Amino acid sequence: MxxxxxxxxxxxxxxxxxxxxxxxxxxxxxxxxxxxxxxxxxxxxxxxxxxxxxxxxxxxxxxxxxxxxxxxxxxxxxxxxxxxxxxxxxxxxxxxxxxxxxxxxxxxxxxxxxxxxxxxxxxxxxxxxxxxxxxxxxxxxxxxxxxxxxxxxxxxxxxxxxxxxxxxxxxxxxxxxxxxxxxxxxxxxxxxxxxxxxxxxxxxxxxxxxxxxxxxxxxxAVEGRVWESIISPDQLDRCERNTRIVNVLNEKDGNLSIRYLSASPDIPNSKPAVPRLEDLYLWLFPQDKSEKEEI
Incomplete structure (x- = not known):
């Protein structure tokens, strides 16, 4: 078959x-x-x-x-x-x-x-x-x-x-x-x-x-391009402007745990994360681009 x-x-x-x-x-x-x-x-x-x-x-x-x-x-x-x-x-x-x-x-x-x-x-x-x-x-x-x-x-x-x-x-x-x-x-x-x-x-x-x-x-394909870091809420706006953030999680201490895509660690105290298929998808198809009608 x-x-x-x-x-x-x-x-x-x-x-x-x-x-x-x-x-x-x-x-x-x-x-x-x-x-x-x-x-x-x-x-x-x-x-x-x-x-x-x-x-x-x-x-x-x-x-x-x-x-x-x-x-x-x-x-x-x-x-x-x-x-x-x-x-x-x-x-x-x-x-x-x-x-x-x-x-x-x-x-x-x-x-x-x-x-x-x-x-x-x-x-x-x-x-x-x-x-x-x-x-x-x-x-x-x-x-x-x-x-x-x-x-x-x-x-x-x-x-x-x-x-x-x-x-x-x-x-x-x-x-x-x-x-x-x-x-x-x-x-x-x-x-x-x-x-x-x-x-x-x-x-x-x-x-x-x-x-x-x-x-x-x-x-x-995205190994070494997926990172995690802890930031304060007042850092989020700047990070979003400069980094492709794919996930944000509120921590109990009031800080934010973020997951982002980058060829190098752009944010202090970043650690490499295990890549997932969603990471590859978002790397290949950035969400900041306007979507086309499906054909």
Whole structure:
């Protein structure tokens, strides 16, 4: 089982959204990390076959996905950033409708929907109209439809948008268990979604894949660039102007514990900190730059 992205490019007039991307995706959880505007969604749309590439190709087990046609869609689960539904659909109506589109039998449809409603904590709202649900519940309905056909390839675009922290933890556990002998690709800018469950991460910036590897391999890029120090509250404003601070914690004595990114220790009494994937993300995608619309 292998999904191979070969020199994939997507150009819109004078804008190159995806620029010669190549990835060899094997079973397990893969994180596709990048800021808004990096090209993640465009890459995802080509990977699921709903947007044709300008050049390059995508192969599943050595065969182009266009040639596989319906056979590829049969083994694919996909959650877009925004999934559509008829306003009058209840949760159950919608999942039964998607099951019919995917060709599931009635018996399989019932058992699978019951399972997903239970796992995603949607059983109590199964007869409620989707448009009346909270944002987090709507997102869970979208996640459920992607799992209906037990896909061999599961591609999720910003799956935890709108979920609360507890729901995110449950989602990560669910994905980790599901990914046995399957390909799961999660496109996200929420680093915690993939930091501990991803087999491999690909970091995308300005339409290109700039780095791939496990979390441990990737964070080596910021070793010696993550620092911690204790400062007084009146020092914070100056430190924020001159240093890329990523976390501030109030101490019991009234001082502040800060975590910051720098090529050298800029603040007195700084100590090196163990780098995390979030540190790498913030190093590559500084938050002081205005975010672009995702493409």
């Amino acid at each position: 292998n999904l191979e992205i070969c020199n994939l490019t997507k150009q819109y007039k004078d804008k190159i959204a995806v620029d010669s991307v190549s990835l060899n995706i094997s079973p397990g959880v893969w994180g596709l990390l990048g800021a808004n505007g990096a090209g993640k969604t465009t890459l995802i749309k080509m990977a699921v076959g709903i947007a044709p590439p300008t050049s390059g190709k995508i192969l599943y087990d050595g065969i182009e996905i266009g040639a596989l046609g319906e056979a590829y869609r049969d083994i694919l689960g996909y959650l877009p950033q925004d999934f559509g539904f008829y306003p009058e659909f209840t949760v159950l109506d919608y999942l039964e409708y998607i099951s019919a589109l995917k060709g599931l039998s009635k018996n399989r449809t019932k058992s699978k929907i019951d399972e997903l409603l239970r796992v995603l904590n949607l059983t109590d709202v199964r007869k409620k109209k989707i448009f009346k649900l909270s944002g987090g519940m709507k997102r869970r309905v979208g996640i459920a439809q992607a799992f209906l056909n037990d896909p061999e390839i599961l591609i999720l675009d910003e799956p935890t948008s709108g979920l609360d922290p507890g729901e995110r933890v449950k989602f990560r556990k669910f994905i980790s268990e599901f990914a046995q002998n399957r390909i799961v690709l999660i496109s996200t800018h929420i680093v915690s979604d993939v930091e501990y469950i991803a087999t491999c991460n690909a970091v995308m910036k300005d339409g290109k894949i700039i780095s791939t590897g496990s979390t441990g391999e990737l964070v080596k």
